[in-house]
Amino acid sequence: MKAFSPLKPWLNRTQSLPSFKYLQDTSPTLELGASVIFDDYVPLFKLHRQRAQSLPISWEQQRNYVELALDIINSDEGGWLDREEVQMILDELGNPPDACYPIYMFTVKRDTFEEVLYIGKTSSKFSRFSGGHTAAVKMHHPKYDGFEKRVYFGCITFLNENNSLPLEWIHPKNFSLELLDSIESQLIHSLKPTLNTQKKKNYCALHPTSIHIQNTTSDSMYLNDYMISPY
Template sequence: MFKPLSSWIERRQPIPKRFYTPGYIDVPKDNWSVWLSIEEVAPLHLAREMQWLSLRESRENTAQYLETASELISGLEGGSLDRWEQEQILEHLGMPPFPSLPIYLISCLDDSSEELVYVGKTKNTSRFNGGHSAALKLHAPEYSNKQKKIYRSTVWFHDDEEYISLDWIQPEALAHELLDSIESHLIYQFQPSLNIEKKIKPTAKWEFYVHIQNFLEGGFLNDTFI
């Protein structure tokens, strides 16, 4: 799984200014480039065994990691790491935290095709505890002989200056608004059979054009633009 701060810790890119600019606020625009990056897949019946991480937890993990890294190297200003700084961070902290993967897609497939049947978002780590309404609907006869999968994904933006992980958006309330908007856009465009809400008319707050990327085996929905 790709970790959002990997390019920085591997010394390929400077850290975004947002991480050392007090009071940084994002201002999303409809012309931002947007990617839905599919990072994990599993049989649907194993969904509860996946490592679910809420958007808030991911943000807290990133903030704690960078706060400690800043103490180790006397600040993040300047953006790029030298070799000694990189070694200090990796020795004491290891690699950066995982992303939250808050958008999930449920599909059904047989020998001929794979169909997206549900789009959802998760804000906490207990989304699949105690069952899930879409999973229960998949017991219907029309799905009985099909394999069910769950894909987990994260969202990336580009504002003409830098790439921005959804986990980095400031403030946190805006990150949740963007998450809801992306989910709404996906549901309206794909019209998954098991979704009920957000299908009649567009409800996304931003009119993003979303590029879906999936480099996992099978490449479900890879290079789809909506």
């Protein structure tokens, strides 16, 4: 799976970092919407090799890295870094933690046709995939013979008036988890994947928002620039 960190632009000095103390007192502006970006996939037969994705763990890793980094440079706020501060942080802490990919979707693809069969969230610290996923087993049905079977992984970003807010930066942690559940609920209710059994008929999103889906993989435009309304 591709690796990226929302903290990289801060350490590359291309973007300032909002104070995490500020983030504790703010919330995403749901009227501005959210982005779900599927930027990587694996073939279904390689799914068991994927490491566990855990939003709670990633949330803690992001916060801890920032707190330690600010201690190193003796700062109470993120802001902009100079080159010396960047080097101090990297020397002490190494590279920042990767983002979590807490949303995934199973698809079948043949030529220009592609269809989503299942959408889920990887919110446990234990991999759902290591023991065999129920939907993945069902994709071995003969009716899917001849199709390429893919598992896409997506990250989620919200906005407020001043910042782009990765899901891991949203406080408190329980609210971040609620937003993840709401995004999953909206995706399932709107796209109605065949193999999902819950959330298709009933609208379960506690924090509805407009969702802009982006597919930035190199060989598929499936669902790219697809918009989902809040209701």
